[in-house]
Amino acid sequence: MAKDLIVFGEDWGGLPSSTQHLIRQVMLKADRKVIWINSIGLRKPRFSRKDLGRLWQKITASSTAVDHAQSDDLLLPDRQKFQVINPKTIPVPEGRFQRQLAAQLLVWQIKPVMRRMGIKHPILWTSLPTAVDVAGRLGESALVYYCCDDFSALTGVDHQVVRQRECQLAQQAELILAASASLYQKFPPLKTQLISHGVDYTLFATPCNRASDLPDDNRPIAGYYGSISDWLDFALLEQVIQSLPDWHFVFIGEQHVDCSSLTKYPNVHFLGRRAHHQLPSYVQHWTASLLPFVDNAQIRACNPLKLREYLAAGKPIVSTCFPALKEYQDHISQVETPPQMVTALNDARHHTIPSHARSAVAAESWQSRAELLSTYLEAL
Template identity: 50%
Template sequence: MRDLIVFGEDFGGLPSSTQHIVARLSKTRRVIWINSIGLRKPRLNVNDISRAFNKLFGNSKRGYQTINVEPNIEVINIKTIPAPESRVARKLARTLMLQQLGPILEKRCIRQPILWTSLPTAADLAGHLGEHSVVYYCGDDFSSLAGVDHNVVSAHERRLTRKANLILAASKNLYAKFPEEKTAYLPHGVDVDLFSKKAPRANDLPNTGKPIAGFYGSLSKWLDYELINQVCRARSDWEFVFIGPNELTYYPLPQLKNVHYLGPKAHQELPSYSQHWDASLIPFKLNEQIRACNPLKLLEYLAAKTPIIATPFPALEVYSPHVNVAQTAQGFSTELSNVVGQVNHCEDLVNEHSWDSRAQVVNVLLESL
């Protein structure tokens, strides 16, 4: 089996679908994991300048707790220019990265690996690392993803699409973007053992005797904060818990006694929350990004067996028998009353969509290359 050189996000923290799959592939393949090479040019603010400095000097970002690296995965930080736009900048970035990666692959005797990328900005490296084939794992609609240079990244993605031997699309909307003859539909999976095995109750969950509704994930532009505000105000008989990084420049949650923002948590800690609240929430806005998404948290909520209340979006349809769908704040409030005491039993469905089963499918596809 061929080794992998992987371009993904910074390894660790809240693992992406690429991390879940590659960790399982690494049981039979060596993996060189290159920490994020960026999706947008830095802007003139402290955070962006700091990130650009880290990328230029090969440092990884700090944040979530790092998860254990599998024995066959070597994580590497390289110096780069994030999301180069001009032809000169792209060529300079490619030269800079190749000067670092070439000796690494040579020293480890990695010959004709599979180049796997979940970042379109790796397009200019395709064909220059002696790789056997190129795999593009597309988990997001980068043309609508918040916080990236849409035009620049879309141009990189078009080049990568031409060069890729295999494209893996995480949603049906994404699948429709790419050439059918080399694209496979690969929806997200779930770590069944982590989220279904009984976990202790987190100490910082509210302990007031009221039922708890919870959400984990980024506080970003794709959440419906108007709906959240109305529901939290209408249901003072419930506690509302939010977990994850705030990616906005302001605090978006209602400042109420029954609203608790607990900040980011390590991935392994999430079952200690989702198994012990009474309803799991997915209050998305139906924008272009959400139309193309297949959220990891959906299957994780199902594995935790807690009832789910969600706004409608395309990826939800296949799981609709196991989700309470509401389009309005009134609908959310009604569903909160309906789910009290419920348990979401769908073990067979969850096992069918495990990351182990997803990795088996990918392994077959890689071997077919």
């Protein structure tokens, strides 16, 4: 019988993460109950409007949030077997007393839900190193660490604290899952498995209608979706935008940094956040998909979900260089300078991604990733 799961991840909702995709699929594959713990954070809140607003939202949210789970793109088949908890705890506690108190607060909130759902001896899964203090307190049968990011290079993280927690977690975990080859190399090979990201191929490859707010004046469009953060190469983008005034440049996602260097151009459009299921109506109808990242440790360790989604959609991809592209390098225009990106975009007006490249990612569905994951979980 498949073991139930307690999962520490990001907030359930919004654009689905790899953790959300995988957990949903392992639920579909086997009869499991899941308690999902919304983010307990990777840094202490700062005295800013954004952080204080998020802290207030956390404090005032109900302890359980089934409606929140139901509003997401990834609807679950049996909501009686899936529960979301909005935890009230101390963000990134420091010192022995704070850590014990924060862990006990989480246990007090989780155990009643476990009793109500009839969950005993679950697998404890965490995508956040800061959840390590809960390990051993919930009667779990095994501890799994799913590592998708190089937290030592991630912006907005208390690096020293998170690095220490991750080392402790790597020692305690029975199984470590790494989302990229560079992350895999960080951990003991005897208990580490590589699980690259998958793709919802059907969603992105099935033709759909054009989004009503996508520019539609027969001019070419270069598009990007995802978090708009400091890992985007704004200097590169600005020079390319200046060189291609006859192109539209469309950015979809939540803005976390100042984008005024780009918004001053009339051919640049920031459309805001869109639901995951809406993204094909954009990417299928623009001319080229962009991955315009800076070169840093975080990007060198990343394995972006959008890479395989872009491939499934069939539009040419123009990207700066980073290791995760290697598997698909024959189907991606890799650039390092503004003139190279300008040339690649102009070439994209006359090309599409070959059908055999799209077929390759069709075999990399989240279902296939979950089948592999299930074999690892069943061995615990």
